[in-house]
Amino acid sequence: MDNRQTLLACAEDLFARRGYDAVGVQEIAETAGVTKPTLYYYFGSKKGLLEAILKERWAVLDARMADALAGTGDVACRLRQLAGACAGFFAEHRQFHLLLMSLLYSPRENEAAQTARPYLDGFYRSVVAVFENAHESLGNMRGRQEQFALTFIGVINQYLTFVLHRDIPPEQERSGLDEVVRQYLYGIFS
Amino acid sequence: MDNRQTLLACAEDLFARRGYDAVGVQEIAETAGVTKPTLYYYFGSKKGLLEAILKERWAVLDARMADALAGTGDVACRLRQLAGACAGFFAEHRQFHLLLMSLLYSPRENEAAQTARPYLDGFYRSVVAVFENAHESLGNMRGRQEQFALTFIGVINQYLTFVLHRDIPPEQERSGLDEVVRQYLYGIFS
DNA sequence: CACGCATTATACCGACCGGTATATAGATTG
DNA sequence: CAATCTATATACCGGTCGGTATAATGCGTG
Numbered sequence: 001m002d003n004r005q006t007l008l009a010c011a012e013d014l015f016a017r018r019g020y021d022a023v024g025v026q027e028i029a030e031t032a033g034v035t036k037p038t039l040y041y042y043f044g045s046k047k048g049l050l051e052a053i054l055k056e057r058w059a060v061l062d063a064r065m066a067d068a069l070a071g072t073g074d075v076a077c078r079l080r081q082l083a084g085a086c087a088g089f090f091a092e093h094r095q096f097h098l099l100l101m102s103l104l105y106s107p108r109e110n111e112a113a114q115t116a117r118p119y120l121d122g123f124y125r126s127v128v129a130v131f132e133n134a135h136e137s138l139g140n141m142r143g144r145q146e147q148f149a150l151t152f153i154g155v156i157n158q159y160l161t162f163v164l165h166r167d168i169p170p171e172q173e174r175s176g177l178d179e180v181v182r183q184y185l186y187g188i189f190s
Numbered sequence: 191m192d193n194r195q196t197l198l199a200c201a202e203d204l205f206a207r208r209g210y211d212a213v214g215v216q217e218i219a220e221t222a223g224v225t226k227p228t229l230y231y232y233f234g235s236k237k238g239l240l241e242a243i244l245k246e247r248w249a250v251l252d253a254r255m256a257d258a259l260a261g262t263g264d265v266a267c268r269l270r271q272l273a274g275a276c277a278g279f280f281a282e283h284r285q286f287h288l289l290l291m292s293l294l295y296s297p298r299e300n301e302a303a304q305t306a307r308p309y310l311d312g313f314y315r316s317v318v319a320v321f322e323n324a325h326e327s328l329g330n331m332r333g334r335q336e337q338f339a340l341t342f343i344g345v346i347n348q349y350l351t352f353v354l355h356r357d358i359p360p361e362q363e364r365s366g367l368d369e370v371v372r373q374y375l376y377g378i379f380s
Numbered sequence: 381c382a383c384g385c386a387t388t389a390t391a392c393c394g395a396c397c398g399g400t401a402t403a404t405a406g407a408t409t410g
Numbered sequence: 411c412a413a414t415c416t417a418t419a420t421a422c423c424g425g426t427c428g429g430t431a432t433a434a435t436g437c438g439t440g
Contacts, residue, residue: 018299019296021209046428180341185377215397225420226398227418227420230399235399
């Protein structure tokens with residue numbers, strides 16, 4: 001593996017385990033077995049390193065989400081697919097999930113949080129869009145699309161955080177997720 | 191206001207706005223209009239300062255939660271009361287809510303997250319207990335109390351983060367919260 | 381070989397980090 | 411008045427922070 005990829009992997013791991021602010025570039029470089037100038041040669045700054053991690057991972061996640069939403073099912077089906085796609089991706093990249101969660105809930109004025117904001121906002125808008133395009137099955141939502149999207153994301157995130165932290169076998173994880181989504185939708189449809 | 195309280199207030203604000211790791215003790219002291227040794231006189235360390243914030247706020251939140259759970263209603267009623275109590279408290283202490291959320295989702299090896307862990311675990315156990323004591327109305331939960339508690343917390347947190355960030359009027363906030371809890375319970379009971 | 385380019389290391393920068401030794405001021409108490 | 415205790419500031423500690431100037435390495439190409 002070349003130094004660039006090693007640096008990305010080490011940084012992702014360290015950021016996910018201790019937090020962006022608590023990890024120094026020195027330590028990242030040492031863990032990757034290179035020196036600081038090498039890190040700065042590839043990424044320009046600590047922030048640039050975080051951006052590179054987000055960009056590379058997001059490209060894959062975005063493609064998976066687009067795939068999951070490509071079908072023509074109803075809202076419930078689409079949300080189940082979306083949740084499944086996210087669960088699959090994050091199960092493969094647990095460290096990235098931890099990192100993303102910590103950035104999602106980081107204070108808004110935090111530098112790392114601001115770096116991640118565009119990506120997280122994009123994700124949020126994707127979920128809102130699913131609810132937006134669902135007025136025929138959900139009826140008039142009276143502008144509650146945002147609330148639905150927010151709480152949906154909240155449920156999924158919390159469940160994934162729970163299930164990825166312990167070592168739940170994949171099939172149990174999936175059935176649990178399906179149940180969580182089903183429960184959530186029952187509430188919405190009522 | 192005495193210097194101790196000023197320091198607590200300034201630290202809570204700064205931690206909530208930029209994150210524990212991103213704020214230096216120097217800046218906290220300057221914002222409070224005192225010098226570093228004064229900070230260290232009262233709190234011993236940066237971590238001690240965070241602990242003091244958590245301890246003082248938690249005493250109030252804990253009392254409110256105990257109050258809310260003192261009644262003898264069914265699960266739905268108890269959860270609504272619990273959610274209402276939390277919403278009320280966090281509406282009065284928005285900065286603290288932001289801080290707590292950032293700590294809840296901070297990586298586990300982060301020092302600040304470890305400091306907050308006992309408090310957050312206590313909160314989690316309180317919610318689990320509500321579900322534990324509800325087998326007569328929810329039937330056999332087959333060990334899903336934890337999943338219920340987790341996703342319940344996820345929904346509430348996400349909704350409060352949403353509603354406290356914008357400036358939603360209190361009555362609308364409450365009715366929205368009631369609806370979110372109702373939606374959630376519909377899913378559980380089905 | 382000689383040139384240029386991509387990559388990496390040595391050694392360093394000023395600023396800030398969390399934390400402290402020491403002294404001083406003011407109130408309290410014997 | 412002297413002794414003590416609380417609360418505060420000045421000035422400093424070694425270490426680490428993010429970042430960089432400079433040079434050397436290796437390597438493909440003319």
